[in-house]
Amino acid sequence: MNDSLAFDQSWYAATAHAAPAHAALASDCQADVAIIGGGATGLSAALHLAQQGASVMLLEAGRIGHGASGRNGGQIIPGLRLGAADLVARFGAEQGGALFHLALSARDLVVDLVARHGIACDLELTGHLTTAVRPSDLDDFAHEADAAAKLGYHGLSVLDAPAAQAAVASPSHGGLLDAGGGHFHTLNHTLGLARAAAVAGAQLHEHSAVTRLERRAGGVVLHTSAGRVTAAQAIVAGDALLGPLNARVHSRIMPVANYIVTTDVLPDGGAGLIPGNQAVSDSRFVVNYFRRTPDGRLMFGGGERYSPRPPADMAAFVRPFLERSFPMLAGVGIAHAWGGLVSITRSRLPDIGRDGPVLWAHGYSGQGAVLSTLGGALLAEAALGDESRFTPFAAVAPSGFPGGALLRGPLHVLGMLWYALRDRTG
Known part of the structure; x- marks a missing residue:
């Protein structure tokens, strides 16, 4: 599904560190845990399992x-898609607070992983700013900052319009600054996790698509075109690219395409656009998000699209949204344009759970840049018998979409139309 979304034309691919190739699975083998998916979820799980002495086989x-782990916006946005206020309203202070923290x-x-394993991924802990597209957003921001403070998190501060416009040279009515946020090179982070997992002893295989997940007494068997992996447990970490391999998991997510560009190198390296170098997103439901890159470009993603099919020209599709956010960049050159699939759930909470020997984590709903690494760690802990941090998410697992996979496409189109209208009308 990602084949038409131009990964090789991305800024990430152009600036990634050299990484070793991993041979395809070519024979039958055994492992304690077999993992499907070579993104941050699967690699984090592989790393944490291997560090505890488990034998791990990862198939990508x-x-x-x-x-998504190598092509997303690289925005570090602390928390979930649902903020502290929504979590407490939905689940109460105790359960909602536990999920929040x-x-x-x-x-x-x-x-911690970046520091411990020496992962060079341009990590910048400069904060994350959400800009207000409606005056009423400031009330919501104040409510969120107050709810987070009551749960013991004091990293949020509300900015008035002058302060927000000083922080980012884009029209807004104010902003919500999270001092804990930032941004990084998401592909180099993922490649760094792969290197660390391999050093810890995990076996990684690329070009090894799993065609069938079979349950047997005492475990599972993962089938590929060239071999099988027999394991006591399996971790499903394919997210939006999983397909119908596991019907339970597949029914809980809706894959949504998203498109990103980087501009040509800007004369001031983008310092005049985002002086503090924060990661920025706006308060629309169909979010626009942007940040500076270390080589002096603006990375910009988002825009409304009512069809799941990719546009013929991704740069031309994103340009009007970029120029609306930054009128001074009208006509700016676009150096890279690419897309990727984001998986969302009905509740906008990640789907983390297990069914016997099969565990999974996916559906990060646009917050996966760092949540995916946590998801993998929680899966590893559960596979090793400690479900204390796994259970809070498993207890709030989202339900499936009405009509299953058959109706998700039409629902996506209707939903995008509705929320685009809501973004325009408030």
């Missing part, structure tokens, strides 16, 4: 990091 259908730990986990 394409190349390591060529899914568990999600916050994803940021610290990524920072």
Whole structure:
């Protein structure tokens, strides 16, 4: 599904560190845990399992990091798609607070892994700013900052319009600054996780698509075109690219395409656009998001598209949204344009769970840049018998989409039309 989304034309591919190739699975073998998917979820699980002495076999259908973990916006946004206020309203202070703090730990986990394994991924902990597209958003921001503070998190601050416009040279009514946020090179981060997992003893295989997941007494068997992996447990970490391999998991997510560009190198390196070098997104449901790159470009993603099919010209599709956010960049050259699939759930909470020997984590709903690494760690802990951090998410697993996979496409089109109208009318 990602084949038409121009990964090789991405800024990430152009600036990635050299990484070793991993041979395709070519024979039958055994492992304690078999993992489907070579993104941050699968690699984090592989790393944490191997560090605890488990034998791990990871199977990636394409190349390591060529899914969402190697092409997303690289924005470090602490927490979940649902903020502290929504979590407490939905689940109460105790359960909602536990979910909130568990999600916050994803940021610290990524920072720790980057430092511990020497992952060179341009990590910038400069904050994340959400800009207000409606005056009423400021009330919501104040409510969120207050709810987070009551749960013990004091990283949020509300900016008035002058302060927000000083932080980012884009029209807005104000902003919500999260001091815990930032950004990084998501592909280099993923490749770094792969290197660390391999050093720890995990076996990684690229170009090894799993065609069937078979349950047997005492475990599972993963089938590929060239071999099989027999394991006591399997971790399904394919997210939006999983396809119908596991019907339960597949029914809980809706794959949505998203498109990103980087501009030509800007005369001031983008310093005049985002002086503090924060990661930025706006308050629309169909979010626009952007940040500076280390080589002096603006990376910009988002825009409304009512069809799941990719546009013929991704740069031309994204340009009007970029220029609306930054009128001074009208006509700017676009150097890279690419797309990727994001998986969303009905509740906008990740789907993390297990069914006997099969565990999974996916559906990060646009927050997966760091949540995916946490998801893999939670799966590893559960596979090793400790479900204390796994259970809070499993307890709030989202339900499937009405009509299953058959109606998700039409639902996506209707939903995008509705939320685009809501973004315009408030």
